[in-house]
Amino acid sequence: MNLYGVGGLTLACESPVPGLRPAASDHHVPPDIALRIERAPPPVADRFLFRWPGRYGLCLSQSGDGWLLTTARGSSYAVSPDGRTIAAFDNQAEADPEFLDVLVRRVLPRIGLLFGRVAFHGAALAKNDAAILLFGGSGAGKSTLAAALAGRFGWDLLSDDISLLHPEGGATVAPAATGVCVWPDSRAALDLPLERCRALPAYGTKIWFDFAQESPRAELPLRALAALDRSPDATEPELQRLSPGEALVLAIHQLIQFNPGACAIGGLEPLVHRLRRTIAGLPAYRLVYPSDFSALPRVAALLEEVIA
Numbered sequence: 676m677n678l679y680g681v682g683g684l685t686l687a688c689e690s691p692v693p694g695l696r697p698a699a700s701d702h703h704v705p706p707d708i709a710l711r712i713e714r715a716p717p718p719v720a721d722r723f724l725f726r727w728p729g730r731y732g733l734c735l736s737q738s739g740d741g742w743l744l745t746t747a748r749g750s751s752y753a754v755s756p757d758g759r760t761i762a763a764f765d766n767q768a769e770a771d772p773e774f775l776d777v778l779v780r781r782v783l784p785r786i787g788l789l790f791g792r793v794a795f796h797g798a799a800l801a802k803n804d805a806a807i808l809l810f811g812g813s814g815a816g817k818s819t820l821a822a823a824l825a826g827r828f829g830w831d832l833l834s835d836d837i838s839l840l841h842p843e844g845g846a847t848v849a850p851a852a853t854g855v856c857v858w859p860d861s862r863a864a865l866d867l868p869l870e871r872c873r874a875l876p877a878y879g880t881k882i883w884f885d886f887a888q889e890s891p892r893a894e895l896p897l898r899a900l901a902a903l904d905r906s907p908d909a910t911e912p913e914l915q916r917l918s919p920g921e922a923l924v925l926a927i928h929q930l931i932q933f934n935p936g937a938c939a940i941g942g943l944e945p946l947v948h949r950l951r952r953t954i955a956g957l958p959a960y961r962l963v964y965p966s967d968f969s970a971l972p973r974v975a976a977l978l979e980e981v982i983a
Contacts, residue, residue, distance in 0.1 A: 678706065682787045682839025683849035683894045686710055694779040694885065696850045708786060710761045717751035717764035718743060725936035730878060731777055735934055744782055750774040752782045758789030776875060776883065779852050784837035785933050793840040793946070793953050794931035798855075799833040799848045799897075800824050805982040806848045806895045808838060809962075810929045811903035816966070819861045820903065820974065825886055826865050828975040832886055833895070837931055840897065842953035847894040854885040864968045898982040900926065900959040905966050912964035912974045914981065922959030926950060 679686045680698035687706035720736035720743050727733045732747030742754040750773065751764040761782070765774040788794050797810030798821040811817050817835075824830035834851035841847045857865075858881055862872065872882045902917070902925050917925070930946050960981065964974050 680850055681708070681783050682792055682834070682851045683841050683847065684708060684787060684790060684792075684839075686783070688712065692775075692779065694775065694852050694854055694883075695783075696853050707790065708759055708761060708783075710763065712763045712765065714765060717745075717762075718753050720745070724934055727935075731773065731781065733777065733781055735936070744785075746773070746777055748773060750777055752778065754782075754786065754789075758786040761786065772873060772875060772883075780836050784834070784839055784851055785931065787839040788931070788933040788946075791842075791949075793842055793949050794933075795838045795840055795926070795950075796836070796929040796931055797838050798835050799838040801831040801833055801848075801895050802829065802979060802982060804895055805898040806833060807898060807978060807982050808840075808848065808900045809903055810900070810926070811905075814905070815903040816905040816964075817903055818855050818857055819865075820971070822855045822857050822861060822867065822884060823865055823968075823971045824975055824978070825855070826867055826884075827971070828979075830975075840953050841894060842949055846897040846953045846957060848897050849894040854883050856881050856883055858882075897953075897957060900954060900957055901962045901978065901981070902960070904961055904963045906963055907966045909963050909965045909970075912962065912970055912977055914977055915961040915963065917959040917961055919955070919959075922954065922957075923951060926954060926959075 677688050677691050678698045678700055679692060679695040684707040685698045686708040688710040690712045718738045720738050722737045724735045734745050736743045741756050744752040753762040763778055765771055784794055797808050798817050799806055799808050800821060809817055821832060821835055825832035833848055835855040838848055839851055867884045872884050875881055875883050900922060927947060930950060964970055
């Protein structure tokens with residue numbers, strides 16, 4: 676049995692799941708989530724709930740008393756009501772990179788919401804046993820900066836796309852996926868080895884680089900948040916302190932919901948309350964930095980000062 680860590684939760688699966696970091700084995704504690712991968716017909720959806728925009732056409736439906744997530748290419752993921760059991764159905768004759776990518780970076784992080792976690796669209800990285808959360812809109816350079824910090828400046832990548840935060844007892848963050856999606860020019864500029872890259876068909880030329888982090892990693896305290904603002908007009912990286920209100924407004928836009936279709940009946944309010952409780956007291960910054968790669972060492976130095 677393979678045991679993995681997903682945002683502070685443990686996941687057990689008989690099949691290996693590339694892209695997840697192994698969890699420390701404790702035979703006396705049952706895993707939080709049991710995953711099985713099948714090549715059989717998936718269950719039928721009873722009621723459609725929501726479709727996310729994006730490359731995969733990911734949809735959420737109800738199936739029986741549980742949940743069913745499906746993609747446009749036919750991969751399906753049946754989830755028990757409490758998230759403790761997942762059956763992943765891959766209809767491709769051979770291992771499908773899209774199936775794996777959706778499972779690791781889309782489905783599993785969302786399951787954390789069923790366990791009371793905050794799912795946040797941002798990258799989490801750690802150094803010296805403390806973590807920082809990087810977020811921003813499309814084009815802000817989140818993945819490139821995450822890859823640079825982990826690949827060149829000794830940071831530990833905890834998650835690239837969706838980070839799971841634990842609000843109880845002080846905000847903490849734990850590893851989810853072990854890789855990062857980058858464009859070819861970023862991979863070349865950062866000198867990331869090609870042999871550790873694989874194609875992501877739904878992303879065109881974008882690739883997945885796996886840092887192959889094998890050692891288990893416990894949850895780490897979250898020390899700061901940084902909203903990225905990559906600007907061609909900036910000459911030097913600069914950290915601008917945000918007020919708690921400004922930080923909360925920016926962070927709300929990065930919240931991930933398990934069922935966005937429930938928002939109309941108040942589904943977002945508990946998530947916002949959980950987020951406010953999670954980031955209360957954390958320093959937050961707007962990181963304005965130049966768009967050229969030569970600025971990355973100075974950006975890394977600034978961020979290291981923040982969590983020192």
